[in-house]
Amino acid sequence: MDRETFLVGIDAGTTKVTTLIGEVSATGEVNIIGYGIAPSVGIKKGMVANIDQTVTSIATSIEKAERLSGYKISSALVAVGGSHISSQNSRGVVAVSGQKREVSREDIARATDAAKAVQVPSNRELLHVIPRGYIVDGQEGIKDPLGMSAVRLEVETHIVAGAATSVQNLSKCITNAGVAIDELVISSLAAAEATLTDTEKELGVLVADIGGGTTDIAVFTEGAVYHSAVLPVGAINVTNDVAIGLRTSLNLAEEIKIKHGSAHLADVQPEELLNVAVLGEGGGQTIQRRKLCEIIEARMSEMFSLIGEEVKRSGHAGMLPAGAVLTGGGARLDGVAELARDVLQMPVRVASPQGVGGLMDQLSNPAFSTPIGLLLWGARHVDSEPLGFATGSQLSGGVGRLVDWLRGLFPG
Ligand SMILES: Nc1ncnc2c1ncn2[C@@H]1O[C@H](COP(=O)(O)OP(=O)(O)OP(=O)(O)O)[C@@H](O)[C@H]1O
Ligand SMILES: [Mg+2]
Known part of the structure; x- marks a missing residue:
């Protein structure tokens, strides 16, 4: 029997809040089974300007999506916007450990940690550390170094950070609307999932x-x-x-x-x-x-x-x-x-969003690329660690749960 499971995406934009519920099949296809679109009040230029109003807008869109699907939302991937977001590229280098000198998952994680060790001021919060590619003993352009024989492993990463206060205000609004955060994903990367x-x-x-x-x-x-x-x-x-x-x-x-x-x-x-x-x-x-x-x-x-x-x-x-x-x-x-x-x-x-099926009548237009991209992001990162970082102790539980659930879904 196919094991089906669910992903939820919430995009609290400046003009509208969209909540999408997607059913992910065992083969990774995403079908929309519920959506809720509510006018956005309380968000200015992609950032929370009024907590109560934003919570109400988010809660309205969640309720609509739940009513349509009959599914109760407990956690979601959430889009982050606003011009406080900045990015940089960083390289991490480690010596490959172990007797056999084969690149392990642990080496890859250590290399990524090394890349992450850039100066992030205390008022900034890391949102993504995305490996762009690896260099194995000087050989460039390696996409997946796992199992390669090597002495030295380098990773090139794209790092995205946002203002801690803006990220926390958004997180607070989602949590206050009764939903835990699986992962925060910046809007452009979510939109890219659905369009490129x-x-x-x-x-x-x-x-x-x-x-x-x-x-x-x-x-x-x-x-x-x-x-x-x-x-x-x-x-x-x-x-x-x-x-x-x-x-x-x-x-x-x-x-x-x-x-x-x-x-x-x-x-x-x-x-x-x-x-x-x-x-x-x-x-x-x-x-x-x-x-x-x-x-x-x-x-x-x-x-x-x-x-x-x-x-x-x-x-x-x-x-x-x-x-x-x-x-x-x-x-x-x-x-x-x-x-x-x-x-x-x-x-x-x-571009209109591509790559998902189900209840798409209302959603097949460019305004919904970000929320649809959130579901695709969630489905694509099913067999790897989430690339984003949670923003507080209560949230890392959410990410941990997502990872556990994803591991269970795609064993090995
Ligand atoms: N048919 C259309 N022609 C021209 N403009 C349109 C049309 N439909 C929507 N828009 C514009 O799109 C904007 C809303 O876009 P979108 O829904 O992507 O924003 P948002 O996600 O709420 O905001 P943001 O991403 O900036 O936080 C509105 O300002 C509206 O004027
Ligand atoms: Mg938007």
Whole structure:
């Protein structure tokens, strides 16, 4: 009989909180059996700004997912966002121990520990230490050194840390909503799970999750993450600009943006007209659609310039043959790929989440790449140690449980 089991992902974003329940088959396939989407109140730019409001938003989304699935959630993988997140690469070196001089699991763990021993100030919390690849007695590009004969083992890692207070506030909100944390995963890496192909990651690719309050980016080369960062701009900035530029309410600006907006000015003719309500005035105003799109284009091209600068900072400008993959709700904007192509000077595609089945009707759009990616992350790390680190003693119990459960699921 197939042993089926469950993974839960919670993404508390700036505009919405999503809880997903996935059933993982013995062969590792993930099927969504429940989801709950609630408007997000209390989160600003990807970070908790009000504990009570955030807990209520999270609890609402959890309840919806539980009701739909009939499954009671006890623990979850949780997405972390916000521009407090920073990354660096670090190398760890150890002598291979043991009589036979064969690389063991313990050697790999010691090498990773050595890489982890970078200076992390006390107000920062480690979120990920991801092995990118190994160097065995000087031979580079080894993906799995286990069992290789060697004297010296080096590991190259990508290390992600966040502000301890921000991470703790998010953890507190999840715990207060009655759910233990299996693992914290930064949004860009979760989104990458649901959108990037292995070939893209091997060739070199950038993923940008354009959310409401933040844009989470990650650069992959040689199959592994090389750089990650969070920019404090998102689709809400575009809506704000539209509201100010057209003197209209935020709600209306959002509606007009989604219905009539485009980031690609070449597609917009001067004779296209729109009728827009004006704040504090009875009648509306007639404007050129082009005026709306100029406002949108200005903000979006600034955002893509910032993304381009981040790629430069990673040292991979002009070195990402697979180009950029845009996802997140902000990537649903009309003309966004065309504009990104112009600004970034690389191939661009907009991606919806892939790789899971089940109740996907509501979820098959770019706004759900991060929560779906959480489930894929959980399913993929089933036969290895979780790469993230829990943030407090009560949480390491959660990670420990996940590891035990995963070991039980995939013995050997
Ligand atoms: N069809 C659409 N066209 C244009 N923009 C859209 C569309 N649908 C959603 N958006 C924008 O996407 C944004 C929300 O994206 P998303 O759901 O990915 O954000 P989030 O995860 O809540 O926030 P963050 O990741 O920044 O914390 C909104 O600001 C909205 O304006
Ligand atoms: Mg998001």
